[in-house]
Every structure is written in C-alpha cells, then in structure tokens.
Amino acid sequence: xxxxxxxxxxxxxxxxxxxxxxxxxxxxxxxxxxxxxxxxxxxxxxxxxxxxxxxxxxxxxxxxxxxxxxxxxxxxxxxxxxxxxxxxxxxxxxxx
Amino acid sequence: xxxxxxxxxxxxxxxxxxxxxxxxxxxxxxxxxxxxxxxxxxxxxxxxxxxxxxxxxxxxxxxxxxxxxxxxxxxxxxxxxxxxxxxxxxxxxxxxxxxxxxxxxxxxxxxxxxxxxxxxxxxxxxxxxxxxxxxxxxxxxxxxxxxxxxxxxxxxxxxxxxxxxxxxxxxxxxxxxxxxxxxxxxxxxxxxxxxxxxxxxxxxxxxxxxxxxxxxxxxxxxxxxxxxxxxxxxxxxxxxxxxxxxxxxxxxxxxxxxxxxxxxxxxxxxxxxxxxxxxxxxxxxxxxxxxxxxxxxxxxxxxxxxxxxxxxxxxxxxxxxxxxxxxxxxxxxxxxxxxxxxxxxxxxxxxxxxxxxxxxxxxxxxxxxxxxxxxxxxxxxxxxxxxxxxxxxxxxxxxxxxxxxxxxxxxxxxxxxxxxxxxxxxxxxxxxxxxxxxxxxxxxxxxxxxxxxxxxxxxxxxxxxxxxxxxxxxxxxxxxxxxxxxxxxxxxxxxxxxxxxx
Numbered sequence: 001x002x003x004x005x006x007x008x009x010x011x012x013x014x015x016x017x018x019x020x021x022x023x024x025x026x027x028x029x030x031x032x033x034x035x036x037x038x039x040x041x042x043x044x045x046x047x048x049x050x051x052x053x054x055x056x057x058x059x060x061x062x063x064x065x066x067x068x069x070x071x072x073x074x075x076x077x078x079x080x081x082x083x084x085x086x087x088x089x090x091x092x093x094x095x096x
Numbered sequence: 097x098x099x100x101x102x103x104x105x106x107x108x109x110x111x112x113x114x115x116x117x118x119x120x121x122x123x124x125x126x127x128x129x130x131x132x133x134x135x136x137x138x139x140x141x142x143x144x145x146x147x148x149x150x151x152x153x154x155x156x157x158x159x160x161x162x163x164x165x166x167x168x169x170x171x172x173x174x175x176x177x178x179x180x181x182x183x184x185x186x187x188x189x190x191x192x193x194x195x196x197x198x199x200x201x202x203x204x205x206x207x208x209x210x211x212x213x214x215x216x217x218x219x220x221x222x223x224x225x226x227x228x229x230x231x232x233x234x235x236x237x238x239x240x241x242x243x244x245x246x247x248x249x250x251x252x253x254x255x256x257x258x259x260x261x262x263x264x265x266x267x268x269x270x271x272x273x274x275x276x277x278x279x280x281x282x283x284x285x286x287x288x289x290x291x292x293x294x295x296x297x298x299x300x301x302x303x304x305x306x307x308x309x310x311x312x313x314x315x316x317x318x319x320x321x322x323x324x325x326x327x328x329x330x331x332x333x334x335x336x337x338x339x340x341x342x343x344x345x346x347x348x349x350x351x352x353x354x355x356x357x358x359x360x361x362x363x364x365x366x367x368x369x370x371x372x373x374x375x376x377x378x379x380x381x382x383x384x385x386x387x388x389x390x391x392x393x394x395x396x397x398x399x400x401x402x403x404x405x406x407x408x409x410x411x412x413x414x415x416x417x418x419x420x421x422x423x424x425x426x427x428x429x430x431x432x433x434x435x436x437x438x439x440x441x442x443x444x445x446x447x448x449x450x451x452x453x454x455x456x457x458x459x460x461x462x463x464x465x466x467x468x469x470x471x472x473x474x475x476x477x478x479x480x481x482x483x484x485x486x487x488x489x490x491x492x493x494x495x496x497x498x499x500x501x502x503x504x505x506x507x508x509x510x511x512x513x514x515x516x517x518x519x520x521x522x523x524x525x526x527x528x529x530x531x532x533x534x535x536x537x538x539x540x541x542x543x544x545x546x547x548x549x550x551x552x553x554x555x556x557x558x559x560x561x562x563x564x565x566x567x568x569x570x571x572x573x574x575x576x577x578x579x580x581x582x583x584x585x586x587x588x589x590x591x592x593x594x595x596x597x598x
C-alpha cells in the first residue's frame with residue numbers, strides 16, 4: 001500500500017458497525033489497499049473546474065399527489081421481523 | 097410438440113402458439129418444469145421456484161395480453177410478493193417480499209408469470225455469481241466455468257432453455273457481462289427508464305433492471321412491458337415508452353457506429369478481438385458506417401465506479417441492522433454488538449469488503465479525496481459519451497475482454513475481478529443504455545466453445561435504435577441459434593418455427 005493511502009480497516013469497521021475477525025481485517029487491509037492504490041490514478045486529472053455528477057440523469061423536484069393509499073398492514077410489515085409480539089418489533093434490551 | 101421443442105422457443109415464437117391455443121400456459125409451464133428438472137442438477141441457476149403458484153396463474157392467464165402466459169425468471173434481488181427475496185445473502189435467508197416490485201407488477205399486467213428466483217452474486221456484488229452465499233451456478237456451455245455475474249442465474253437459465261426470458265439488474269455490467277459469458281442477449285436500460293421500486297438497492301445512482309433473453313426481439317418485448325414512469329420511484333423518468341419492436345426490421349443504411357480507440361486495450365483475449373473485428377466488418381457490409389471515436393477518460397472509469405458504487409452500497413446496506421427483518425445475532429452484549437455481529441454473521445466477504453471501502457471513501461477527511469473526486473470524474477466520463485454520441489448512433493465494443501473463466505480462477509483477487517468490468521462500468525456512470533448479444537465463440541485448449549459477447553452502447557433513452565442495430569446483426573449472423581451442449585442435439589440445429597408442427 002502506498003503512503004498516500006491511510007486506510008485503517010479496524011477503525012472503518014467500527015464506523016460501519018461491522019465486526020471483522022483479525023484475519024479478515026488483515027486481508028481487507030491488503031486487498032483494499034491495492035484497490036485504493038489503483039484509485040490514486042483519479043488524482044492524475046485536474047478536476048478543479050469540474051462539477052460533481054451526483055446522478056446519472058439530472059432531474060429535480062419530482063412530486064406526486066399526497067394522497068392516502070392502502071399499503072402494507074401492520075401484520076404484513078411485521079412478517080419478516082426476527083421477533084415480534086402485539087403488533088410490535090421486539091428488540092434486545094439495550095439500556096440498563 | 098415435445099417438451100424440449102417448447103422450451104427451445106423464443107418468447108416471440110411461443111406467443112403465437114399460446115394465442116392460437118396450440119399450447120396452453122399450463123402446458124408451457126409444465127414443459128419448463130420438466131426442462132428445469134433436467135438442467136438444474138447441472139447448472140444450479142435457481143434459488144427458489146414456486147410452480148404451484150405459477151400453475152394457478154397459468155390457469156387464469158390471458159393469452160391475448162402482450163406476454164400472456166409466458167413464464168419469466170426473476171433475479172433474486174427483485175421483490176415478488178410472497179416469494180423469497182434473499183439476494184443470495186445469509187442476512188436475507190428467511191426473508192419474503194411483502195409486495196411486488198413495479199417491474200413485477202408491469203410483467204403481471206402484460207400477462208407474464210414470474211415463477212422462480214435466480215442465483216446471483218450476493219447483493220449483486222460480483223462478476224461471476226461465485227459470491228452467492230447459497231451455491232455456485234455453472235455456465236451451460238462449459239460447466240467448469242462461471243456464467244458471469246452478477247445476474248449469472250438469469251443468464252444461465254436462459255442459455256440452457258430453463259427460462260424463456262429473465263430479469264436481471266445491472267449496476268456496472270451485471271446484465272451484459274453474464275449475457276456475454278452465457279451466450280444470450282442482455283439489455284441494460286438507460287438510467288431512469290425502468291423503475292427501481294422493489295429492487296433491493298445496491299448503488300442507487302447506477303442500478304437498473306433489464307431483460308436477459310434468447311433474442312433481441314424478446315428483449316424488446318420484455319422492455320415494452322417493464323419500461324415507463326413510476327410514481328413510486330422519483331428517479332424514474334416521466335417519458336413515454338415507444339414500441340421497442342417497431343423499428344427492428346429497419347436496415348442499417350445511414351447508421352453510424354463508433355469504435356472507441358481507448359477500448360483496444362492489451363488485455364483483450366485475441367479470440368475476442370478477432371470476433372470484434374469480424375463484427376465490425378459485418379456491420380460495414382450491412383451498410384453501417386464505422387467511425388473511430390475517442391472516450392478519453394476510459395482509463396479512469398473503473399476507479400471512479402468502484403468508489404461511487406461502494407459508497408452508495410455502504411449507505412444502502414446500513415439498513416440491515418437486525419431489527420425489522422433479516423438475520424439477527426443472538427444474545428448481544430450491547431447495541432453496538434447487536435449491529436456488528438448481526439452484520440458480521442449475515443454478510444459474505446465481498447459485501448463486507450465493499451462496505452468497508454464505501455464507508456472509508458465517505459468518511460470525514462477522505463470524502464473529498466475519493467468520493468467527490470470520483471463524482472467529478474464521472475462528469476468527465478458523461479461528457480466523453482455526449483461528445484461521441486454527437487458523431488455516432490451507437491458505440492461498439494466487446495462486452496468483456498475475456499470469455500467465461502474457470503470457477504475459482506479469479507475469486508481470490510478483488511482488484512483483478514474489478515478490472516474485467518472495463519467495457520461495462522462507464523455506461524452505468526453515464527446513465528446510457530447498452531446491450532450485449534452473441535457475436536461468435538472462443539475455443540478453449542480442450543476444444544470447448546465459449547460464447548463471446550458484443551456490446552452496443554446507445555445514448556440515454558435510445559433503446560429503440562440499439563435494438564434495431566442489434567437485431568439487424570443478430571438476424572444476419574444467426575449466432576443466437578447456437579445453443580449450448582446442454583440443450584441437446586435436437587434443439588441445436590433449428591429453433592425457429594420450421595420446427596413447430598402447426
């Protein structure tokens with residue numbers, strides 16, 4: 001990995017809420033280091049006067065009528081829940 | 097007509113039989129079921145199939161609709177109400193879609209029957225379908241090789257006559273490249289041409305759903321059904337949908353095809369290069385004018401693409417938190433542990449890699465250096481295409497620099513896998529449309545034939561012209577009539593209506 005790449009996989013994994021094993025951390029550090037090295041070529045271009053393309057097709061202000069529609073019932077919305085009861089998602093206790 | 101005859105038909109050949117009541121939707125579905133029973137043990141294209149539900153739909157199918165009674169396979173990233181939608185990921189292993197994607201609703205409205213979900217790289221991240229957490233799909237032309245990806249199950253099913261047609265999604269080539277590897281037709285529509293509502297999002301500014309079929313005409317028929325505005329997707333363009341089959345028979349006189357000089361890279365397999373040269377000569381003989389063009393920022397497309405696609409993926413995949421759906425880790429120590437282990441257990445290696453890469457390029461201090469810069473380069477790439485399309489009607493190139501590679505050959509080096517997307521990534525960055533269609537074969541050392549794909553790129557919303565050019569090439573070369581060995585000798589020689597007893 002070149003010196004310009006400062007990737008710290010262990011730190012980024014925390015930001016991403018993604019636990020990695022030590023082995024994965026090492027592997028990704030090497031593999032993504034090479035990918036970022038490759039991405040360094042983007043620096044060859046002078047982009048100071050270029051606008052960012054946020055989207056493939058610039059379209060703005062798309063609205064639809066704000067009308068009530070029938071949509072999923074609570075039961076349907078809960079059908080894939082890991083745990084549910086009484087029309088609610090049940091989650092692990094996260095506060096003391 | 098026996099079973100293998102029916103399943104060998106294109107959609108355009110099947111429709112008149114259904115309309116004249118010479119085959120019922122039920123018979124068609126049963127023929128397909130028998131065919132799939134033969135092919136699945138060898139190619140493993142499907143993740144789930146619901147023939148009972150499909151039979152119920154076949155019983156009440158209206159054969160006078162544009163796709164009335166035609167079964168269509170669906171990539172497992174597209175929601176079909178009541179069916180699994182796993183994205184070939186452990187994190188969605190038990191998930192069932194509570195509603196139809198807009199493209200599924202449109203297929204149903206056209207009379208088609210979505211009957212099964214096809215294998216793919218997990219969350220569409222990959223180019224070989226080897227990143228499926230469920231199983232490997234094999235290339236019907238050579239089962240020791242990959243079918244391409246990420247829509248590899250859809251491509252393999254169509255190639256093996258185990259589907260009349262299929263839907264896939266294309267974020268950086270995921271329809272076109274497996275179509276090329278498997279010897280079928282695949283169309284990536286212009287960004288915004290087809291609704292993304294009900295697709296599990298990978299990279300929202302790049303994703304498009306589109307058809308994989310046996311012929312160009314079939315792809316046009318499916319596009320007629322799935323394209324068009326959708327109030328559920330604010331990025332879906334409010335533009336009328338032409339009849340994509342209307343111009344298919346027009347000749348190519350006056351058509352200008354551009355040959356991008358930057359696409360003549362060293363890494364092209366010599367047999368692919370030869371097939372491209374022959375295709376160019378053939379287009380010339382059909383009356384098309386061939387013009388050299390330049391896309392000067394081509395060499396930056398892959399870097400730009402992987403920064404943007406990974407960034408968008410890391411944001412989109414943040415929704416997998418183990419709360420409302422999907423896998424949940426047992427007995428978390430705290431909230432952070434709940435998220436981190438749920439995601440560790442649920443995601444496979446390539447998805448994890450891209451989440452890390454995407455989170456990094458969006459993180460404070462690096463956003464400008466990577467993500468913002470990549471978006472600026474994207475502007476330059478869009479300009480390249482705009483300038484080229486001012487001079488030509490379509491661009492011509494191989495779809496992939498190489499034919500299908502052996503299973504396992506490239507799965508250990510992500511960068512090498514990414515670099516193989518050189519001809520397909522840029523179209524997604526620019527939002528233009530593209531098609532891949534068969535243009536010949538490469539011979540392996542042991543004599544196996546592997547399909548080669550030709551890519552035609554058209555400007556945004558110019559699908560009709562791309563179909564016209566592709567159809568003229570296909571019909572005058574006949575490559576689409578070649579079927580893989582798995583389709584047997586009988587269906588190899590003749591598929592068209594001469595085979596059908598009327």
